[in-house]
Amino acid sequence: MQEMKIPTAEFKTFSDYKEAKTYLQKCTVPIVIKASGLALGKGVAVCKKINEAEKFLQSAMIEKIFGEAGKEVVIEEYLEGQEISIHAFSDGKTYSLFPTAQDHKPIGDGDTGPNTGGMGTIAPVPWVEKESIENIEESIVRPALKGLTEKGRNFTGCLYPGLKMTSEGPKVLEFNARFGDPEAQSYMRLLETDLLNIVEACIDGTLSDLRVEWNSGYAACIVIASGGYPGNYEKGKIITGIEEAEKVSGVVVFHAGTKEESGEIFTSGGRVLGVTAHAPTLKGALDCAYEGVSKIRFEGMQYRKDIGAKALRFIDTRKHTY
Numbered sequence: 001m002q003e004m005k006i007p008t009a010e011f012k013t014f015s016d017y018k019e020a021k022t023y024l025q026k027c028t029v030p031i032v033i034k035a036s037g038l039a040l041g042k043g044v045a046v047c048k049k050i051n052e053a054e055k056f057l058q059s060a061m062i063e064k065i066f067g068e069a070g071k072e073v074v075i076e077e078y079l080e081g082q083e084i085s086i087h088a089f090s091d092g093k094t095y096s097l098f099p100t101a102q103d104h105k106p107i108g109d110g111d112t113g114p115n116t117g118g119m120g121t122i123a124p125v126p127w128v129e130k131e132s133i134e135n136i137e138e139s140i141v142r143p144a145l146k147g148l149t150e151k152g153r154n155f156t157g158c159l160y161p162g163l164k165m166t167s168e169g170p171k172v173l174e175f176n177a178r179f180g181d182p183e184a185q186s187y188m189r190l191l192e193t194d195l196l197n198i199v200e201a202c203i204d205g206t207l208s209d210l211r212v213e214w215n216s217g218y219a220a221c222i223v224i225a226s227g228g229y230p231g232n233y234e235k236g237k238i239i240t241g242i243e244e245a246e247k248v249s250g251v252v253v254f255h256a257g258t259k260e261e262s263g264e265i266f267t268s269g270g271r272v273l274g275v276t277a278h279a280p281t282l283k284g285a286l287d288c289a290y291e292g293v294s295k296i297r298f299e300g301m302q303y304r305k306d307i308g309a310k311a312l313r314f315i316d317t318r319k320h321t322y
């Protein structure tokens, strides 16, 4: 990002605990600390006090709660703004941008509680205007793909930068080389072109010959998780109501952490189901998805009741129909 001048937070990387701790003393709060390695979305802390940051640093680097993933940490500036997800298919020569999406990472309503892998999405995000999307392409997607090409690492696949929309413009929080989850579930409701044709075009380097079509309207995904997630949770709870949920207009239920035994469906993971809906308006998609959720039952199930609420509030203030 630094080489390609891609906008991101000010950051410093440390593999020495003492150096990291000394650096922290000069930082202002809130401050973000990330385990450098993979930690199932849990290796990040947004610390409102320096002593919280010190504690997290110690857990990652000394107590090694993330194992090898916390051997190196990134200490970075906290960015103020809403988070959105950008995705682009690339065949290494050209790219095709998806509609925008917004995940809801904390477990609790009103963005409270610990971070999860993602508790629900909407797509597209109604307040992200065309000019912002052009800016994101210009300042983030194109330079990232160009930088990889210049290094002889042509990127083929799904590039997914997570962004903060700050008052200074979009800034990158992270790059993923995969679909977002649960962004993918909402995207699959909007994607008109067969995904396999797109994947093949990416592999064959023929993406510029393919017109990738997206449905109009909005998609929403509500994640139903096991009780206790993102901490410890029990598995093996019987799930009922999936068929009833799929009878609701526009609803499709995606399985994430489930297993089938003797014709019954049981929970088998933290995030269990993604209940999606597609409708002409965002409110319609959310209403249908939540009606679908209301049909489903398993012991301890939890889900956020406010997926898309921030976007709907924006729509109310704009008095548009989205």
Ligand code: GLY
Pocket (backbone or CB within 6 Å): 041, 103, 117, 118, 176, 179, 180, 181, 182, 183
């Ligand atoms: N939506 C969060 C992630 O896939 O990382």
